Amino acid sequence: MKMHFCIPVSQQRPDALGGRYVLYSVYLDGFLFCKVRYSQLHRWNEQLRRVFGNCLPPFPPKYYLSMTASMADERRDQLEQYLQNVTMDPNMLRSDVFVDFLKLVQLDTFSITTEKASLDIFLPDGRSIKVEILTSDTAERVLEVVSHKIGLCQELLGYFGLFLIRSYKEGKLSVIKKLADFELPYVSLRSSEVENFKVGLRKWYLDPSLDSRLMDCRAAVDLIYMQAIQDIEKEWAKPTEVQRQKLEALQKEGNQTKFLELSQEVWHYGYVQLDPCTCDYPEPGCGTVLSVGNNEVSCCITLPDNQTQDVIFQMNRVKCWQVTFLGTLLDTDGPQQTLNQNLELRFQYSEESHWQWFVIYTKQIEVPEQGKSKKHHSQQSQKDYSSFLPRKSKIKTAEVDCGLGTIKEEGL
Secondary structure, eight states: OOOOOOEEEEEEEEEETTTTEEEEEEEEEEEEEEEOOOHHHHHHHHHHHHHGGGSOOOOOOOOOOBBOOHHHHHHHHHHHHHHHHTTTTTHHHTTHHHHHHHHHHHHTTOOOOOOEEEEEEEEEHHHHHHHEETTTOOOHHHHHHEEEEOOOOOOGGGGGEEEEEOOOSSSOEEEEEEEEEEEEHHHHHHHEEEEEESEEEOOSSSSSGGGGGGGTOOHHHHHHHHHHHHHHHSSBOOOOOHHHHHHHHHHHOOHHHHHHHHHHHHHHOOOOOOOEEEEEETTTEEEEEEEEETTTEEEEEETTOOEEEEEEGGGGGGGEEEEEEEEOOOOSSSSOOOOEEEEEEEEEETTTTTEEEEEEESOOOOOOOOOSSSSSOOOOOOSOOOEEEEEEEEEEESSSSOOOOOOGGOOO
């Protein structure tokens, strides 16, 4: 899955000397990630450039004269594109200078200090594992701790990830997003305004055939077996009645290997299903359920006459993606999530030699990478920065004055 950074809003803040500075709210995959100043990002860029040289994308320049509101908006857009592009280099993502800065700004934004803590990691069968961590531990580090505790082979860590999951009283689950390796799971849970969020362990490759690479590790087999059962119970994977009967028999026998082999034949096995949303195909306002996996986006669309239509978009026919934040700015003070999270996700695809746009209105971002089955296959040239096209955020402001006026560079 591709990560998506966005800076939909920025606010003026008073400094200790009576001046003003701009604080940028950075969102990652639709959720508030951190709030930073231009000067912090500028110093970080200089540190990255000392390590990676000219491989970095261009950074927005300093202004030495007064900056108008339009210039501030332009800088916000440039910073957003910089963050989106800088994460395209896997070597940079793993570097200490990259990770250490993002750890610091996450902790600072939500006023969390580094200390020991306990964290519950939920398995697909509903059980949880309590691990002892630091509040500043990244998702990559927490995954290592969990894998050691359950006996998951270290060489297989790349096939699994930590996910932000929301549970509901009626038993429904939503896999909201995968936590990026540099995200802090403890902070992500504490910073969310939504109740009943938890961190879950799941496989995160979208090619079902890769199951075969995990079969020699008992803990890995247990995990993908539990997830297969959960996906079928939640109707994210959709077996035929005959397949369901065979799977139930194999489950009663405890034959995990045969169960997983048969699961490969189940429609949408190993896919990620998004919560119900709306789309503009074949006409605006149609309800749809999206399932993403195996290099395709599968849509079950409810038409105005309540009939359903299944439409599949192959990833090799998708040219680019755009994500636009819609909604209302609810609050400009404090570290809390400030955006009523509504997203417009659109992609351009080829149909009968013509490029067309497909638009989805959702609260989740799941953008698959064409031909990428798992993170160890994601080597990419830094010059191919991003297939996300920049789009203006459509933000309404609720009873707050966010005008930037004229700001001097030293106040940023």
